[in-house]
Amino acid sequence: MGTSAKTIIYDSAKRGSPAIEELRDIFQYRDLIYQFVRRDVVTRYKRSILGIAWTLIQPLGMMVIISLVFSQVFNRVEGYPIYLLSGLITWTFFSQTTSATIHQMVWGGVLLKKIYLPSTAFAVSATGTGLVNLTISLAPLLILAAINHIPLNSSLLFLPVSMLLLATFSLGLGLLISTLAVFFPDIAEMYQVALLGWMYLTPIIYPANVVSEGMRAWFTLNPMYYFIQMMRAPIYEGTLPPLSIIQTGAVIAISTLVIGWIIFSNKSDEFAYRA
Amino acid sequence: MNLPTAPDADSMTETSQNDRVVLLENVSVRYRAPEERIRSFKEFAIRFIQRRVRFKEFLALDDINLEIQPGEIFGIIGRNGAGKSTILKVISRVLVPTHGRVWIKGRVSPLLELGAGFHPELTGRENIFLNGALLGHSRQDIQERMDDILEFAELGAFIEAPIRSYSSGMTGRLGFAVASAWEPEILLVDEILSVGDEAFRIKSRKRMEYFRSLNATTVLVTHQMKTVEELCNRVAWIERGKIRIIGQPKEVVKAYLKG
Numbered sequence: 001m002g003t004s005a006k007t008i009i010y011d012s013a014k015r016g017s018p019a020i021e022e023l024r025d026i027f028q029y030r031d032l033i034y035q036f037v038r039r040d041v042v043t044r045y046k047r048s049i050l051g052i053a054w055t056l057i058q059p060l061g062m063m064v065i066i067s068l069v070f071s072q073v074f075n076r077v078e079g080y081p082i083y084l085l086s087g088l089i090t091w092t093f094f095s096q097t098t099s100a101t102i103h104q105m106v107w108g109g110v111l112l113k114k115i116y117l118p119s120t121a122f123a124v125s126a127t128g129t130g131l132v133n134l135t136i137s138l139a140p141l142l143i144l145a146a147i148n149h150i151p152l153n154s155s156l157l158f159l160p161v162s163m164l165l166l167a168t169f170s171l172g173l174g175l176l177i178s179t180l181a182v183f184f185p186d187i188a189e190m191y192q193v194a195l196l197g198w199m200y201l202t203p204i205i206y207p208a209n210v211v212s213e214g215m216r217a218w219f220t221l222n223p224m225y226y227f228i229q230m231m232r233a234p235i236y237e238g239t240l241p242p243l244s245i246i247q248t249g250a251v252i253a254i255s256t257l258v259i260g261w262i263i264f265s266n267k268s269d270e271f272a273y274r275a
Numbered sequence: 276m277n278l279p280t281a282p283d284a285d286s287m288t289e290t291s292q293n294d295r296v297v298l299l300e301n302v303s304v305r306y307r308a309p310e311e312r313i314r315s316f317k318e319f320a321i322r323f324i325q326r327r328v329r330f331k332e333f334l335a336l337d338d339i340n341l342e343i344q345p346g347e348i349f350g351i352i353g354r355n356g357a358g359k360s361t362i363l364k365v366i367s368r369v370l371v372p373t374h375g376r377v378w379i380k381g382r383v384s385p386l387l388e389l390g391a392g393f394h395p396e397l398t399g400r401e402n403i404f405l406n407g408a409l410l411g412h413s414r415q416d417i418q419e420r421m422d423d424i425l426e427f428a429e430l431g432a433f434i435e436a437p438i439r440s441y442s443s444g445m446t447g448r449l450g451f452a453v454a455s456a457w458e459p460e461i462l463l464v465d466e467i468l469s470v471g472d473e474a475f476r477i478k479s480r481k482r483m484e485y486f487r488s489l490n491a492t493t494v495l496v497t498h499q500m501k502t503v504e505e506l507c508n509r510v511a512w513i514e515r516g517k518i519r520i521i522g523q524p525k526e527v528v529k530a531y532l533k534g
Contacts, residue, residue: 007380007381008380008381008382009378009379009380010368010377010378010379011376011377011378011379012371012372012375012376012377012378013376013378028411029408029411031408031412031413031414032408032409032411034408034414035404035405035408035409036405038401039394039397039401039405042396042397042401043394043396043397046396046437047396111391111392111409112369113364113369114369114387114388114391115367115369115385115387115388115391115409115410116367116368116369116411117409117411180316184315184316184319186315186316187316269371272364272369272370272371273306273307273370
Protein backbone atom coordinates (compact mmCIF):
# COMPACT_ATOMS: atom_id res chain seq x y z
CA MET A 1 0.00 0.00 0.00
CA GLY A 2 0.92 3.58 -0.38
CA THR A 3 4.02 4.90 -1.99
CA SER A 4 6.12 1.78 -1.55
CA ALA A 5 8.33 1.09 -4.52
CA LYS A 6 7.59 -2.62 -4.41
CA THR A 7 5.69 -3.82 -7.42
CA ILE A 8 2.40 -5.40 -6.51
CA ILE A 9 1.70 -8.61 -8.33
CA TYR A 10 -1.67 -10.27 -8.27
CA ASP A 11 -1.98 -13.75 -9.67
CA SER A 12 -5.30 -15.54 -9.43
CA ALA A 13 -3.52 -18.83 -9.98
CA LYS A 14 -1.31 -18.37 -6.96
CA ARG A 15 -3.74 -17.57 -4.25
CA GLY A 16 -3.34 -19.27 -0.91
CA SER A 17 -5.99 -20.37 1.50
CA PRO A 18 -8.98 -18.02 1.18
CA ALA A 19 -9.33 -17.64 4.96
CA ILE A 20 -5.72 -16.54 5.37
CA GLU A 21 -5.86 -14.24 2.34
CA GLU A 22 -8.98 -12.62 3.69
CA LEU A 23 -7.28 -12.09 7.04
CA ARG A 24 -4.35 -10.40 5.36
CA ASP A 25 -6.61 -8.26 3.19
CA ILE A 26 -8.75 -7.09 6.09
CA PHE A 27 -5.62 -6.12 7.97
CA GLN A 28 -4.49 -4.06 4.99
CA TYR A 29 -7.88 -2.40 4.87
CA ARG A 30 -8.02 -1.67 8.61
CA ASP A 31 -8.42 2.05 7.94
CA LEU A 32 -11.53 1.25 5.93
CA ILE A 33 -13.01 -0.53 8.96
CA TYR A 34 -12.37 2.59 11.01
CA GLN A 35 -14.02 4.74 8.31
CA PHE A 36 -17.08 2.47 8.12
CA VAL A 37 -17.53 2.47 11.89
CA ARG A 38 -17.05 6.22 12.04
CA ARG A 39 -19.58 6.73 9.24
CA ASP A 40 -22.18 4.54 10.93
CA VAL A 41 -21.76 6.15 14.34
CA VAL A 42 -21.54 9.73 13.10
CA THR A 43 -24.31 9.73 10.49
CA ARG A 44 -26.87 8.07 12.71
CA TYR A 45 -27.76 11.25 14.56
CA LYS A 46 -26.26 13.82 12.26
CA ARG A 47 -29.47 15.58 11.31
CA SER A 48 -30.95 15.73 14.80
CA ILE A 49 -30.62 18.79 17.00
CA LEU A 50 -29.29 16.93 20.03
CA GLY A 51 -26.87 15.06 17.79
CA ILE A 52 -24.47 12.69 19.43
CA ALA A 53 -26.24 13.16 22.78
CA TRP A 54 -28.91 10.80 21.47
CA THR A 55 -26.50 7.91 21.79
CA LEU A 56 -26.87 8.39 25.55
CA ILE A 57 -30.45 9.66 25.78
CA GLN A 58 -31.98 6.94 23.62
CA PRO A 59 -30.74 3.91 25.58
CA LEU A 60 -31.38 5.72 28.86
CA GLY A 61 -35.00 6.45 27.94
CA MET A 62 -35.52 2.92 26.72
CA MET A 63 -34.00 1.52 29.89
CA VAL A 64 -36.23 3.59 32.15
CA ILE A 65 -39.38 2.55 30.31
CA ILE A 66 -38.56 -1.13 30.06
CA SER A 67 -37.50 -1.42 33.66
CA LEU A 68 -40.63 0.39 34.84
CA VAL A 69 -42.83 -2.01 32.88
CA PHE A 70 -41.14 -5.25 33.89
CA SER A 71 -40.41 -4.23 37.48
CA GLN A 72 -44.10 -4.75 38.17
CA VAL A 73 -43.86 -8.33 36.96
CA PHE A 74 -40.62 -9.32 38.62
CA ASN A 75 -40.76 -7.16 41.75
CA ARG A 76 -39.31 -9.93 43.88
CA VAL A 77 -35.97 -9.69 42.10
CA GLU A 78 -33.63 -7.31 43.83
CA GLY A 79 -32.28 -4.53 41.60
CA TYR A 80 -34.38 -5.94 38.77
CA PRO A 81 -33.89 -3.05 36.33
CA ILE A 82 -30.15 -3.65 36.35
CA TYR A 83 -30.61 -7.40 36.03
CA LEU A 84 -32.79 -6.81 32.98
CA LEU A 85 -30.75 -4.07 31.35
CA SER A 86 -27.38 -5.78 31.68
CA GLY A 87 -28.87 -8.70 29.78
CA LEU A 88 -30.76 -6.53 27.34
CA ILE A 89 -27.82 -4.44 26.14
CA THR A 90 -25.92 -7.69 25.56
CA TRP A 91 -28.78 -9.08 23.52
CA THR A 92 -29.26 -5.83 21.62
CA PHE A 93 -25.60 -5.85 20.63
CA PHE A 94 -25.86 -9.44 19.45
CA SER A 95 -29.07 -9.07 17.47
CA GLN A 96 -28.08 -5.72 15.93
CA THR A 97 -24.60 -6.72 14.76
CA THR A 98 -25.64 -10.05 13.32
CA SER A 99 -28.69 -8.53 11.60
CA ALA A 100 -26.64 -5.62 10.25
CA THR A 101 -24.05 -8.01 8.86
CA ILE A 102 -26.68 -10.14 7.15
CA HIS A 103 -28.54 -7.11 5.83
CA GLN A 104 -25.39 -5.53 4.40
CA MET A 105 -24.29 -8.74 2.73
CA VAL A 106 -27.69 -9.46 1.19
CA TRP A 107 -28.81 -5.96 0.24
CA GLY A 108 -25.68 -3.86 0.49
CA GLY A 109 -23.50 -5.96 -1.75
CA VAL A 110 -23.61 -3.15 -4.31
CA LEU A 111 -20.18 -1.89 -3.33
CA LEU A 112 -18.75 -5.38 -3.69
CA LYS A 113 -19.83 -5.33 -7.33
CA LYS A 114 -18.24 -1.97 -7.99
CA ILE A 115 -14.81 -1.93 -6.44
CA TYR A 116 -12.55 -4.46 -4.86
CA LEU A 117 -12.62 -4.66 -1.08
CA PRO A 118 -12.38 -7.56 1.36
CA SER A 119 -15.91 -8.93 1.83
CA THR A 120 -15.48 -9.37 5.57
CA ALA A 121 -15.15 -5.58 5.87
CA PHE A 122 -18.92 -5.25 6.29
CA ALA A 123 -19.18 -7.82 9.06
CA VAL A 124 -16.11 -6.58 10.90
CA SER A 125 -17.23 -2.96 10.78
CA ALA A 126 -20.80 -3.85 11.85
CA THR A 127 -19.27 -5.53 14.88
CA GLY A 128 -17.09 -2.48 15.52
CA THR A 129 -20.10 -0.16 15.35
CA GLY A 130 -21.96 -2.47 17.75
CA LEU A 131 -19.06 -2.32 20.20
CA VAL A 132 -19.10 1.47 20.12
CA ASN A 133 -22.84 1.54 20.80
CA LEU A 134 -22.52 -1.07 23.55
CA THR A 135 -19.79 0.92 25.26
CA ILE A 136 -21.89 4.06 25.07
CA SER A 137 -24.93 2.34 26.55
CA LEU A 138 -22.84 1.11 29.47
CA ALA A 139 -22.59 4.67 30.79
CA PRO A 140 -26.30 5.24 31.52
CA LEU A 141 -26.56 1.66 32.76
CA LEU A 142 -23.83 2.15 35.34
CA ILE A 143 -25.49 5.39 36.46
CA LEU A 144 -28.78 3.54 36.92
CA ALA A 145 -26.93 0.82 38.81
CA ALA A 146 -25.51 3.35 41.22
CA ILE A 147 -28.99 4.85 41.73
CA ASN A 148 -30.36 1.35 42.42
CA HIS A 149 -27.71 0.79 45.11
CA ILE A 150 -25.90 -1.88 43.15
CA PRO A 151 -22.33 -1.97 44.38
CA LEU A 152 -19.95 -1.22 41.53
CA ASN A 153 -16.47 -2.62 42.01
CA SER A 154 -13.28 -3.69 40.28
CA SER A 155 -14.95 -6.70 38.66
CA LEU A 156 -16.17 -4.19 36.06
CA LEU A 157 -12.65 -4.33 34.69
CA PHE A 158 -13.54 -7.76 33.34
CA LEU A 159 -16.20 -6.27 31.03
CA PRO A 160 -13.83 -5.67 28.10
CA VAL A 161 -13.06 -9.41 28.05
CA SER A 162 -16.78 -10.25 28.11
CA MET A 163 -17.44 -7.77 25.32
CA LEU A 164 -14.61 -9.10 23.22
CA LEU A 165 -15.84 -12.70 23.50
CA LEU A 166 -19.40 -11.61 22.80
CA ALA A 167 -18.19 -9.70 19.72
CA THR A 168 -16.17 -12.70 18.56
CA PHE A 169 -19.22 -14.94 18.74
CA SER A 170 -21.48 -12.39 17.04
CA LEU A 171 -19.02 -11.82 14.21
CA GLY A 172 -18.66 -15.55 13.63
CA LEU A 173 -22.39 -16.17 13.60
CA GLY A 174 -23.03 -13.12 11.42
CA LEU A 175 -20.52 -14.44 8.86
CA LEU A 176 -22.04 -17.92 8.91
CA ILE A 177 -25.63 -16.80 8.45
CA SER A 178 -24.85 -14.12 5.89
CA THR A 179 -23.02 -16.69 3.74
CA LEU A 180 -26.23 -18.70 3.67
CA ALA A 181 -28.39 -15.60 3.25
CA VAL A 182 -26.49 -14.41 0.17
CA PHE A 183 -27.60 -17.58 -1.59
CA PHE A 184 -31.01 -17.87 0.05
CA PRO A 185 -32.37 -14.45 0.98
CA ASP A 186 -35.20 -16.11 2.91
CA ILE A 187 -32.68 -17.00 5.56
CA ALA A 188 -32.43 -13.31 6.43
CA GLU A 189 -36.16 -13.17 7.18
CA MET A 190 -36.12 -16.48 9.02
CA TYR A 191 -33.30 -15.23 11.18
CA GLN A 192 -35.39 -12.30 12.44
CA VAL A 193 -38.08 -14.70 13.63
CA ALA A 194 -35.50 -17.03 15.12
CA LEU A 195 -33.94 -14.12 17.00
CA LEU A 196 -37.23 -13.33 18.70
CA GLY A 197 -37.71 -16.91 19.84
CA TRP A 198 -34.09 -17.16 20.88
CA MET A 199 -34.41 -14.06 23.02
CA TYR A 200 -37.28 -15.52 25.03
CA LEU A 201 -35.37 -18.78 25.49
CA THR A 202 -32.54 -16.81 27.07
CA PRO A 203 -32.88 -15.55 30.66
CA ILE A 204 -32.87 -11.84 29.87
CA ILE A 205 -36.24 -10.54 31.01
CA TYR A 206 -36.90 -13.30 33.54
CA PRO A 207 -34.51 -14.58 36.18
CA ALA A 208 -33.03 -17.99 35.43
CA ASN A 209 -34.54 -19.46 38.59
CA VAL A 210 -38.17 -18.89 37.54
CA VAL A 211 -37.92 -21.95 35.32
CA SER A 212 -37.78 -25.44 36.75
CA GLU A 213 -34.52 -27.19 37.57
CA GLY A 214 -34.91 -29.53 34.60
CA MET A 215 -35.54 -26.70 32.17
CA ARG A 216 -32.51 -24.81 33.41
CA ALA A 217 -30.20 -27.53 32.08
CA TRP A 218 -31.26 -26.47 28.60
CA PHE A 219 -29.75 -23.04 29.11
CA THR A 220 -26.29 -24.58 28.92
CA LEU A 221 -26.95 -25.41 25.26
CA ASN A 222 -27.65 -21.77 24.48
CA PRO A 223 -24.46 -19.88 23.52
CA MET A 224 -25.97 -16.55 24.49
CA TYR A 225 -26.52 -17.81 28.03
CA TYR A 226 -22.75 -17.71 28.59
CA PHE A 227 -22.21 -14.25 27.16
CA ILE A 228 -25.15 -12.77 29.04
CA GLN A 229 -23.77 -14.20 32.27
CA MET A 230 -20.33 -12.85 31.49
CA MET A 231 -21.75 -9.35 31.01
CA ARG A 232 -24.18 -9.56 33.89
CA ALA A 233 -21.90 -10.85 36.65
CA PRO A 234 -19.65 -7.77 36.84
CA ILE A 235 -22.49 -5.25 36.45
CA TYR A 236 -25.32 -6.77 38.46
CA GLU A 237 -23.62 -9.06 40.95
CA GLY A 238 -20.32 -7.24 41.29
CA THR A 239 -18.42 -10.49 40.81
CA LEU A 240 -16.34 -12.13 38.16
CA PRO A 241 -18.25 -14.71 36.12
CA PRO A 242 -17.58 -18.35 37.13
CA LEU A 243 -14.49 -19.74 35.43
CA SER A 244 -16.48 -22.54 33.77
CA ILE A 245 -18.71 -19.93 32.12
CA ILE A 246 -15.71 -17.99 30.82
CA GLN A 247 -14.03 -21.12 29.49
CA THR A 248 -17.09 -22.48 27.71
CA GLY A 249 -17.93 -19.02 26.38
CA ALA A 250 -14.41 -18.57 25.01
CA VAL A 251 -14.46 -21.95 23.29
CA ILE A 252 -17.85 -21.23 21.71
CA ALA A 253 -16.83 -17.73 20.62
CA ILE A 254 -13.52 -18.68 19.07
CA SER A 255 -14.73 -21.81 17.30
CA THR A 256 -17.76 -19.96 15.89
CA LEU A 257 -15.52 -17.23 14.49
CA VAL A 258 -13.02 -19.68 13.01
CA ILE A 259 -15.74 -21.74 11.34
CA GLY A 260 -17.66 -18.66 10.20
CA TRP A 261 -14.55 -16.99 8.82
CA ILE A 262 -13.44 -20.06 6.87
CA ILE A 263 -16.85 -20.75 5.34
CA PHE A 264 -17.44 -17.09 4.50
CA SER A 265 -14.04 -16.56 2.86
CA ASN A 266 -14.32 -19.76 0.86
CA LYS A 267 -17.58 -18.51 -0.62
CA SER A 268 -16.70 -14.83 -0.92
CA ASP A 269 -15.53 -15.05 -4.55
CA GLU A 270 -19.10 -15.86 -5.48
CA PHE A 271 -20.68 -12.91 -3.67
CA ALA A 272 -19.96 -10.49 -6.52
CA TYR A 273 -21.80 -12.87 -8.86
CA ARG A 274 -25.04 -12.66 -6.91
CA ALA A 275 -27.65 -10.20 -8.02
CA MET B 276 9.91 -2.05 -16.13
CA ASN B 277 12.73 -4.51 -16.26
CA LEU B 278 12.10 -6.70 -13.30
CA PRO B 279 12.38 -10.24 -14.53
CA THR B 280 11.05 -11.82 -11.38
CA ALA B 281 9.84 -15.26 -12.14
CA PRO B 282 6.23 -15.34 -11.02
CA ASP B 283 5.25 -16.54 -14.46
CA ALA B 284 8.15 -18.80 -15.19
CA ASP B 285 5.81 -21.75 -15.20
CA SER B 286 3.34 -19.95 -17.39
CA MET B 287 2.20 -21.73 -20.50
CA THR B 288 2.43 -18.65 -22.66
CA GLU B 289 5.40 -18.10 -24.89
CA THR B 290 5.73 -14.35 -24.91
CA SER B 291 8.47 -12.46 -23.17
CA GLN B 292 7.73 -12.67 -19.53
CA ASN B 293 8.69 -9.23 -18.33
CA ASP B 294 6.99 -7.01 -20.83
CA ARG B 295 3.41 -7.04 -19.79
CA VAL B 296 1.31 -5.72 -17.00
CA VAL B 297 -1.94 -7.58 -17.56
CA LEU B 298 -2.35 -11.18 -18.56
CA LEU B 299 -5.63 -12.98 -18.94
CA GLU B 300 -5.31 -16.68 -19.64
CA ASN B 301 -8.38 -18.68 -20.69
CA VAL B 302 -10.54 -16.42 -18.58
CA SER B 303 -14.22 -17.29 -18.37
CA VAL B 304 -16.87 -15.70 -16.24
CA ARG B 305 -19.96 -17.79 -15.92
CA TYR B 306 -23.07 -16.64 -14.19
CA ARG B 307 -25.21 -19.49 -13.02
CA ALA B 308 -28.78 -18.85 -12.12
CA PRO B 309 -31.42 -21.44 -11.35
CA GLU B 310 -33.75 -21.67 -14.30
CA GLU B 311 -36.86 -21.37 -12.21
CA ARG B 312 -36.83 -19.02 -9.32
CA ILE B 313 -36.25 -21.10 -6.23
CA ARG B 314 -37.37 -19.10 -3.29
CA SER B 315 -36.39 -20.99 -0.22
CA PHE B 316 -33.69 -23.14 1.13
CA LYS B 317 -36.15 -25.95 1.77
CA GLU B 318 -37.34 -25.93 -1.82
CA PHE B 319 -33.76 -25.89 -3.00
CA ALA B 320 -32.79 -28.78 -0.74
CA ILE B 321 -35.70 -30.92 -1.91
CA ARG B 322 -35.04 -30.22 -5.54
CA PHE B 323 -31.33 -30.67 -5.15
CA ILE B 324 -31.80 -34.11 -3.71
CA GLN B 325 -34.25 -34.93 -6.46
CA ARG B 326 -31.70 -33.50 -8.92
CA ARG B 327 -34.27 -31.18 -10.32
CA VAL B 328 -32.27 -27.99 -10.05
CA ARG B 329 -31.60 -26.85 -13.55
CA PHE B 330 -29.26 -23.98 -14.06
CA LYS B 331 -29.31 -21.50 -16.83
CA GLU B 332 -25.76 -20.58 -17.61
CA PHE B 333 -24.61 -17.35 -19.01
CA LEU B 334 -21.06 -16.85 -20.16
CA ALA B 335 -20.19 -13.21 -19.70
CA LEU B 336 -16.62 -13.99 -20.75
CA ASP B 337 -15.73 -17.05 -22.76
CA ASP B 338 -12.10 -18.14 -22.84
CA ILE B 339 -10.46 -14.74 -23.11
CA ASN B 340 -6.73 -14.57 -23.74
CA LEU B 341 -5.23 -11.17 -23.54
CA GLU B 342 -1.95 -9.45 -22.82
CA ILE B 343 -1.41 -5.79 -22.24
CA GLN B 344 2.00 -4.15 -22.40
CA PRO B 345 3.21 -1.36 -20.12
CA GLY B 346 2.42 2.14 -21.34
CA GLU B 347 -0.20 0.97 -23.81
CA ILE B 348 -3.61 2.49 -24.24
CA PHE B 349 -5.61 -0.62 -24.84
CA GLY B 350 -9.12 -0.15 -26.16
CA ILE B 351 -12.04 -2.51 -25.78
CA ILE B 352 -15.03 -2.14 -28.06
CA GLY B 353 -18.19 -4.12 -28.65
CA ARG B 354 -21.95 -3.95 -28.35
CA ASN B 355 -23.81 -3.54 -25.08
CA GLY B 356 -23.64 -6.68 -22.99
CA ALA B 357 -20.72 -8.11 -24.95
CA GLY B 358 -18.56 -8.38 -21.84
CA LYS B 359 -16.45 -5.22 -22.01
CA SER B 360 -17.16 -4.08 -18.48
CA THR B 361 -16.77 -7.62 -17.19
CA ILE B 362 -13.17 -7.56 -18.41
CA LEU B 363 -12.58 -4.40 -16.41
CA LYS B 364 -14.16 -6.05 -13.38
CA VAL B 365 -11.86 -9.03 -13.71
CA ILE B 366 -8.79 -6.77 -13.97
CA SER B 367 -9.89 -4.71 -10.99
CA ARG B 368 -10.42 -7.92 -8.93
CA VAL B 369 -14.11 -7.22 -8.36
CA LEU B 370 -14.88 -10.51 -10.09
CA VAL B 371 -12.78 -13.60 -9.69
CA PRO B 372 -13.17 -15.52 -12.95
CA THR B 373 -14.92 -18.87 -12.89
CA HIS B 374 -12.07 -20.31 -14.94
CA GLY B 375 -8.67 -19.17 -16.04
CA ARG B 376 -5.95 -17.01 -14.68
CA VAL B 377 -5.61 -13.30 -14.10
CA TRP B 378 -2.14 -11.90 -13.64
CA ILE B 379 -1.60 -8.24 -12.92
CA LYS B 380 1.52 -6.29 -12.19
CA GLY B 381 1.17 -2.94 -10.53
CA ARG B 382 -1.35 -0.81 -8.76
CA VAL B 383 -4.71 -0.82 -10.51
CA SER B 384 -6.66 2.39 -10.34
CA PRO B 385 -10.26 2.01 -11.45
CA LEU B 386 -11.72 5.30 -12.64
CA LEU B 387 -14.99 3.43 -12.93
CA GLU B 388 -17.11 4.09 -9.93
CA LEU B 389 -16.19 7.60 -8.99
CA GLY B 390 -17.23 8.42 -5.48
CA ALA B 391 -18.29 4.87 -4.64
CA GLY B 392 -19.57 4.75 -1.10
CA PHE B 393 -19.93 8.52 -0.71
CA HIS B 394 -22.28 9.20 2.18
CA PRO B 395 -24.61 12.20 1.69
CA GLU B 396 -24.58 13.22 5.34
CA LEU B 397 -20.81 13.37 5.64
CA THR B 398 -18.81 16.41 4.62
CA GLY B 399 -16.64 16.47 1.53
CA ARG B 400 -13.55 16.11 3.65
CA GLU B 401 -14.97 13.16 5.60
CA ASN B 402 -15.96 11.51 2.34
CA ILE B 403 -12.41 11.89 1.03
CA PHE B 404 -11.24 9.71 3.90
CA LEU B 405 -14.07 7.21 3.40
CA ASN B 406 -13.67 6.97 -0.36
CA GLY B 407 -9.88 6.89 -0.12
CA ALA B 408 -10.05 4.01 2.37
CA LEU B 409 -12.44 2.16 0.03
CA LEU B 410 -9.80 2.47 -2.67
CA GLY B 411 -7.35 0.82 -0.30
CA HIS B 412 -5.40 3.82 0.93
CA SER B 413 -4.33 4.31 4.50
CA ARG B 414 -5.38 7.32 6.54
CA GLN B 415 -1.85 8.64 6.44
CA ASP B 416 -1.68 8.20 2.67
CA ILE B 417 -4.85 10.23 2.31
CA GLN B 418 -3.63 12.91 4.67
CA GLU B 419 -0.52 13.30 2.54
CA ARG B 420 -2.54 13.82 -0.63
CA MET B 421 -5.23 15.96 0.98
CA ASP B 422 -3.94 19.31 -0.28
CA ASP B 423 -3.69 18.00 -3.79
CA ILE B 424 -7.21 16.54 -3.68
CA LEU B 425 -8.69 19.76 -2.31
CA GLU B 426 -6.94 21.85 -4.89
CA PHE B 427 -7.99 19.62 -7.76
CA ALA B 428 -11.64 19.32 -6.72
CA GLU B 429 -12.03 23.11 -6.42
CA LEU B 430 -14.78 22.94 -3.83
CA GLY B 431 -13.56 25.80 -1.66
CA ALA B 432 -15.50 26.17 1.57
CA PHE B 433 -17.99 23.52 0.44
CA ILE B 434 -15.51 20.87 1.48
CA GLU B 435 -16.82 21.22 5.05
CA ALA B 436 -20.47 20.91 3.97
CA PRO B 437 -22.35 17.62 3.69
CA ILE B 438 -22.25 16.11 0.23
CA ARG B 439 -26.02 16.14 -0.06
CA SER B 440 -25.72 19.90 -0.63
CA TYR B 441 -23.44 19.38 -3.64
CA SER B 442 -24.40 19.58 -7.28
CA SER B 443 -23.73 16.46 -9.31
CA GLY B 444 -20.80 18.21 -10.95
CA MET B 445 -19.24 18.93 -7.57
CA THR B 446 -19.67 15.32 -6.44
CA GLY B 447 -18.14 14.11 -9.69
CA ARG B 448 -15.19 16.44 -9.32
CA LEU B 449 -14.53 15.24 -5.80
CA GLY B 450 -14.80 11.60 -6.88
CA PHE B 451 -12.34 12.13 -9.70
CA ALA B 452 -9.96 14.09 -7.49
CA VAL B 453 -9.79 11.24 -4.97
CA ALA B 454 -9.62 8.42 -7.51
CA SER B 455 -6.82 10.10 -9.44
CA ALA B 456 -4.82 11.40 -6.50
CA TRP B 457 -2.40 8.49 -6.64
CA GLU B 458 -0.23 7.80 -9.66
CA PRO B 459 -1.53 4.50 -11.01
CA GLU B 460 0.34 1.87 -12.91
CA ILE B 461 -2.79 0.55 -14.56
CA LEU B 462 -5.73 2.81 -15.22
CA LEU B 463 -9.17 1.41 -15.96
CA VAL B 464 -11.56 3.74 -17.73
CA ASP B 465 -15.14 3.09 -18.80
CA GLU B 466 -15.94 5.77 -21.38
CA ILE B 467 -13.90 8.95 -21.39
CA LEU B 468 -14.84 10.89 -18.32
CA SER B 469 -17.23 13.70 -18.72
CA VAL B 470 -17.20 15.07 -15.22
CA GLY B 471 -17.78 18.71 -14.47
CA ASP B 472 -17.58 21.62 -16.85
CA GLU B 473 -15.30 22.09 -19.84
CA ALA B 474 -12.47 23.55 -17.75
CA PHE B 475 -12.54 20.59 -15.38
CA ARG B 476 -12.62 18.15 -18.29
CA ILE B 477 -9.48 19.70 -19.73
CA LYS B 478 -7.85 19.50 -16.35
CA SER B 479 -8.72 15.84 -15.87
CA ARG B 480 -7.53 15.00 -19.37
CA LYS B 481 -4.24 16.68 -18.53
CA ARG B 482 -3.93 14.53 -15.47
CA MET B 483 -4.50 11.38 -17.50
CA GLU B 484 -1.84 12.52 -19.95
CA TYR B 485 0.50 13.05 -17.03
CA PHE B 486 -0.13 9.47 -15.91
CA ARG B 487 0.71 8.30 -19.41
CA SER B 488 3.96 10.24 -19.30
CA LEU B 489 4.80 8.13 -16.22
CA ASN B 490 4.31 5.06 -18.41
CA ALA B 491 0.97 4.13 -16.88
CA THR B 492 -1.07 1.60 -18.82
CA THR B 493 -4.65 2.42 -19.70
CA VAL B 494 -7.47 0.01 -20.43
CA LEU B 495 -10.27 1.94 -22.03
CA VAL B 496 -13.79 0.72 -22.72
CA THR B 497 -15.68 2.97 -25.10
CA HIS B 498 -18.37 3.24 -27.74
CA GLN B 499 -16.75 6.20 -29.44
CA MET B 500 -14.84 4.95 -32.46
CA LYS B 501 -13.20 8.32 -32.94
CA THR B 502 -11.65 8.12 -29.48
CA VAL B 503 -10.45 4.61 -30.20
CA GLU B 504 -8.72 5.59 -33.40
CA GLU B 505 -7.17 8.70 -31.89
CA LEU B 506 -6.00 7.36 -28.56
CA CYS B 507 -5.51 3.62 -28.56
CA ASN B 508 -2.42 1.65 -29.47
CA ARG B 509 -4.29 -1.61 -29.76
CA VAL B 510 -7.93 -2.58 -29.66
CA ALA B 511 -9.91 -5.70 -28.92
CA TRP B 512 -13.40 -6.24 -30.26
CA ILE B 513 -15.49 -8.33 -27.88
CA GLU B 514 -18.61 -10.13 -28.98
CA ARG B 515 -20.68 -12.39 -26.78
CA GLY B 516 -17.87 -12.79 -24.31
CA LYS B 517 -15.29 -13.76 -26.92
CA ILE B 518 -12.56 -11.80 -28.61
CA ARG B 519 -13.39 -11.34 -32.30
CA ILE B 520 -10.25 -9.48 -33.28
CA ILE B 521 -7.29 -7.87 -31.59
CA GLY B 522 -5.16 -5.46 -33.53
CA GLN B 523 -4.52 -1.97 -34.82
CA PRO B 524 -7.33 0.48 -34.07
CA LYS B 525 -8.08 1.31 -37.71
CA GLU B 526 -8.49 -2.29 -38.81
CA VAL B 527 -10.49 -3.38 -35.81
CA VAL B 528 -12.83 -0.40 -35.96
CA LYS B 529 -13.36 -0.97 -39.67
CA ALA B 530 -14.21 -4.60 -39.13
CA TYR B 531 -16.46 -3.76 -36.20
CA LEU B 532 -18.43 -1.15 -38.13
CA LYS B 533 -18.97 -3.63 -40.94
CA GLY B 534 -20.37 -5.98 -38.30
